[in-house]
Amino acid sequence: MAKRQLHRLTARQAETISKPGRHGDGGNLFLVIGAGAARSWCFIYRDADTGRLRELGLGPAKGVRKHGLTLAQAREKAAAMRQLRLGGLDPIAHCKAEKTQAVTFGPFALELLESIKGGFRNPKTASEWRRGFEVHAKALAAKRLNAIDTAEVLSVLKPLWLVKPKTARELRGRIERVLDAAKVKGLRTGSNPAAWKGHLSELLPVQSRRKQHHAAAAYDAVPEIMDKIRADTSTLARLLEFNVLTCVRAEEARAARVYEIDFEAKTWTIPADRTKMGRDHVVPLVGRAIEILKAVIHKDAQPNMFVFAGRSGEKPIGKDRATNLLREIAPGATLHGMRSSFRDWCGDKTGFSREVAEATLAHAIGNQVEQAYRRSDALEKRRALMNAWDAWCAGIPESDNVVPFQIN
Missing domain, CATH: 1.10.150.130 (Tyrosine recombinase, N-terminal domain)
Structure with missing residues (x-):
């Protein structure tokens, strides 16, 4: 009797064979038993162009654990692969194309x-x-x-x-x-x-590139705004006041952590991963800013704790809450706009150089100048500017608020 070319295995054999290796069922279908008794079905054929053997996995084979493809299901898949070959198609290339088409x-x-x-x-x-x-x-x-x-x-x-x-x-x-x-x-x-x-x-119309500016309060109105903020003794109000005094971006102040503050050096170092420019920004701390920090940081606070923590103490005060409080006090104003108020004040009321003002706001100021203002003396020049801003926010008369005009 001629040896059968198809269906050489029985359903029981397909589920119970444990000898490692390839067990042919005919028609290019093989049950593959691997190390650790891993079982899978494989369609093995010769490439029509190169003559090399190629293997296409059809899926896990059902065994003692009762999962995977049964012999009948594997035979059905193998028959589909043989039909592809009869039609001049390569099964592996066809399956890849089907997967590609399915990705959305x-x-x-x-x-x-x-x-x-x-x-x-x-x-x-x-x-x-x-x-x-x-x-x-x-x-x-x-x-x-x-x-x-x-x-x-x-x-x-x-x-x-x-x-x-x-x-x-x-x-x-x-x-x-x-x-x-x-x-x-x-x-x-x-x-x-x-x-x-x-x-x-x-194909698309030209967009208007008109720059949208954040609403900024006139710098003459800042002392009155600060008086209203200071009338509120909440931690939220202290965050808002600290934000205005230090001229940093809202998220930088909100997410400040205890370890970033150096009371001895009177500085606050914002890590590079929290700054827009992607580098550490050292903020000189003066006057009222230091008072606020000492008031809100508990003596037993751990280094990684948030300076302006929310009710749970595990997260910072909610995003936009400081901005919303500012809008209640000065309708239309924004925290980013207060940075503009500071910049206008620098240009109109002081003699501090543009580079010092821009460095205070952590703006990019050009390679050569930027390098010069990252030296140690730049911090003290910015500290002098922040002292003057601190006094202005406190409403100290200009005659008493001595503003240097020869700092370059």
Whole structure:
């Protein structure tokens, strides 16, 4: 009797064979028993072009543990692979193509976000990316990566382009990055439909680039505003006052930790990972700022504790609470606007150089000058400026508030 070429194994054999190695069922189907009794089905065939043996895993094999593909299910998959070969197709290439076609924009974008968010300096950046994908680019979520075209990208961007220009620009860049990453992973081919130069730049209208300024109180009004803040004895009010006195960004003050404060040197060092410029920023502490810190930092406070802690003591005061309090006291004003008030005061009422004022605000001020103002004397020049600002905020008359005019 001729030896059967197909269906050499019985269902019982397929589930009970334990000898390591390959056990053929015929028709290119093999039960593979590996080290540790791992069981799987494999379709083994010769490449039509090279003649080399190729192996395509079909999935785990059912065994004693009663999970995986049964013999019948494995035979069905193997039959489908043989049909592909009869049609001139390579099974492995076909399966890869099917997987590629199945990957959609939404899940891939979120997967990419998870892999790159560790490099974001601002913790809220990841949530902004996620919101952009899930809300503004929702129409792309179910689209296959290789099928997304220019028209679909434009349908997402156009409703935002002139209404929310900054959001639209950021979203375009993020979509472009997702599609670039998909191409690198072999999930799409061709040019990027979200590319800007020479592509979407020719299809979208020019956006207005008028700069939006934060509302700033006149510096003459600052002493009165500070009087109202000081009338409130809460920790929230102390945070607001400290923020104005030190001229730092709102998040930098809110998230200050005890170990950053050096009472002996009278400085506060904001770590690079919490600054916009990505480098340590040393703030000279003077007068009222030191009084506030001594009042809010408990004598038994641990180094890593937040200076301006919320009710639980484990987290800083809630985001935007200081800004909201400022708006109640001075409607329309913002904490960032108070930095502008300080800068206007520097230019109009003092003789401190532009470089000293910009260094106080932790602004980029050019390579050579920046290096000069990172020397030790720059801190003392900034301390002198902060002393003058401290006095101005306290409402000390200008005749008593001696402001140097020859500091360069």
